[in-house]
Amino acid sequence: MAEEVTIRVNEQVATLAVDRDTPLLYVLTNELRLQGPRFGCGLAQCGSCSVLLDGVEIRSCVTPVGAVEGKQVTTLEGLPALYARQRNLARAPALHPLQRAMIDEQAPQCGYCYNGMIIKGSELLSRKPQPSEREIREAMNGHLCRCGSYPRIMKAIQLASRFMAEERP
């Protein structure tokens, strides 16, 4: 039954009348009309719906909205602002360094999986600013890309790592 659930998404508070068991994904896409997280399998197998929960990547398609109360949800839309907070930047850049790198590498084809790729890649970079190739492959292994753009995503994560290093005062 619908009841009030209060969640915090991209630093904003939303109180919703929804069934607490509703997967977070459907709330983000339908009630909050966000475009980052998106349906891919509904089974936590592909990474299409990824968001950060207190900075850690989760699959919103299998996470009940009731389970994220009191926590910070960050979607692709909120990623530059989160990055600015993590790095103590005066203001949020237009794009997270990994998003810039994805453009520089001309990485996407259809681009549908890039929500998850960027969310997961940014999580990795926040934990490990200079990941090795092996670490990237391991971290990203739960995210599928059907167009076969893995090599470019790999390069983009490495490029983003350099962007971040150069940004250091």
Next chain:
Amino acid sequence: MTTNAQPALSRRSVLKGGALVVGFNIAGPLTSPLLDSVAPSAAAATPDPELLDSWIAVHADNTATVFMGKVELGQGTTTGMLQIAAEELDLAMSQVSAARVDTDVTPNQGPAVASLSIMDNGPQLRAAAADARQALLRLAAARLNAPADRLSVKDGVVTVEGDPGRAVSYGDLIGDRRFNIRMTGKAPQKPVSQYRLVTSRAPRVDIPDKVSGKYVYMQHVRAPGMLHGRVVRPRGQGAYGDGARVVRIDAGSISDIADARVVRRGDFVGVVAGREWDAVRAAEKLKVTWDVPPRLPAGRLFEAMRASRTTDSVIVETGDVAAALAKAAHVASATYYGPYQSHAPFAPNCALADVSAGRALVMCSTQYPHGLRNMLAQTLGLDPEQVQVRYYEGAGVFGRACHDDCAIAAAVMSQAVGRPVRVQFMRWDELGWDNYGPAHLADVRGGVDADGNIVAFEYHGWHHGWNTAETSQELALGGPVQPPVSGRARLVNKETLTAVYAMPNVRLVNHHVPGLDGYLKGGNLRSPMDLSISFASEQTVDELAHAVRMDPVAFCRRNMTDRRWLGVLDAVAQAAAWAPRVAHAAPSTGRVVSGRGVALGTHIVSYGAAVADIEVDRESGEIKVRHLYGALDAGLAVNPALIENQIEGMLIQATSRALIEEVQFTQTNVTSLDWKTYPVLRFADHPGVTAIVVQRLDERSTGAGEEVMGAAVGAIANAFFDATGVRMRQYPMTPDRVRTALKA
């Protein structure tokens, strides 16, 4: 109807049955983008391709909109086409954009299949742009009072040569007014030597929004008052043509989901609900008893295909194969097996339909809006002119996945409930009811003389064709279905089998398997049939090279005469720093052995070549592809960077299909329903890739989205032989199959 704005929200209000959103700053940075209008046009009228205005509109701000019938599938077609248009119009890339493909807005250019977009439709658009430029120069000549041959254009500003003060922009000349002229197709076009945008590595126009999250995919589109729909079908299709017959629906099984209701038309069953989660749950819970006959050839697919009553056709018959084989120094002869494979788009398809009396607007990710319109009209009982199809990109499908099926499902449900319905296929719907790339069986014989000349080649290929109707249509309309048909891309591929090598005696026979005799649905999957065909034929060629103790590249070269095939072979060999040697000449004895292979291939046109470096774990049977090199000659490369991206994608996807992908089924139904039961290549296992574009400024542009797939699979298979001295006759080359082959 209005645009797709947010519903008005009042603080701390409670909505009955609807969504309540309180305290969320929807006007802030989180505001969902204003989506395109969902209102249908007042009257449907497909633009007349004979009129220039159907192709190009020049605006007052000196920009231009280009109308194309070909859809963006992530392959970069839009960018390439805009380069072509901007080149002929002498505009900058920033001054051109593409209109959303819509049957009421954009001309019919045929389906976006077979990598034809740039090849067939590029010249069409180039001619339109040249016509537009000529018309604009006429206007400028009058306005500037100067002869047209003294005018030059840069970034849409026309100046008089030697008098740069006299200038006028396209926008000033025609801004937002119609040309009102017919296409001539005869206006002078720029010579290749003057190209500045075409052949350049212009960045993709769609990438910034795809990376920021602003790009509107089909899955994002909503309409006011819409319901969420889901289809309800048996999990996994059965034999094509047998349908899935509803015996009984227990509507009471979803009575606890107050908002959900069942939609039924014939054997088409779906559910709709105001909230998406309710629709998902209802589809999951609804109890439907299905009659699904156990007619699939589980465990005996290839035996069934071989035993079937085929329709045979000789595709190529040159010389006397039997006599040449009898005299050959060596003969390679084997049977090869290729699986059913799924399009398996990363996201299942989605569609939104608004059907009312005498009018339908269907938004979806079809590869051919104008073609789908007819199918929708037939299903809905409307005239095609009453149906409008608007395209939104979804996840890449690489052929006929469930996009049209999903569109028809949404339309059927919308018509039934009288409201807009958005249907999102679930993962199991998309994988389980796909139009799969058909399985393939091949008997191949090749002969070589002692000098290394291929003297004979014989290929018999078995497969059924592609079904013609979509599942939702079949289920809703009932009645007998059309048998799968054969056609150019559904026959044994004479381009790959006879165009690559100069062979005096060739026999190619197509054995068309009757697709209604208990098989899965078939459809065009990226580089249709080519992976199976190249897997068989390129291993045969490699086997002949080995039989005469020749380096495989040298052997291929010896048997080629076409400069373009030689060109891609040389390009890929050079990129891979190919060191000539006989395959498997110095085998290593370790548990993990490495190998390198080469192969060629195409899809109808263009020239593809690949080199693979792999490792084989002889105990586990696991193959790791370490690096793939892919070269493609697609004539004049409009944008080499786009083609490099396509080649890389082909190499990765071909690796997945060579090693992993295979649709599994029982006698009654497909059991490959998610990423665990239909696994694909993952990040951890992807090979490194090197893409080489062979630029041919003197040749017409041809397809660049499929033509390296077959070569890549062939190269991996040949690398396996180099590593192990054993031939794999069946793919995917799974650890089980590898272990079995190595033990044999």
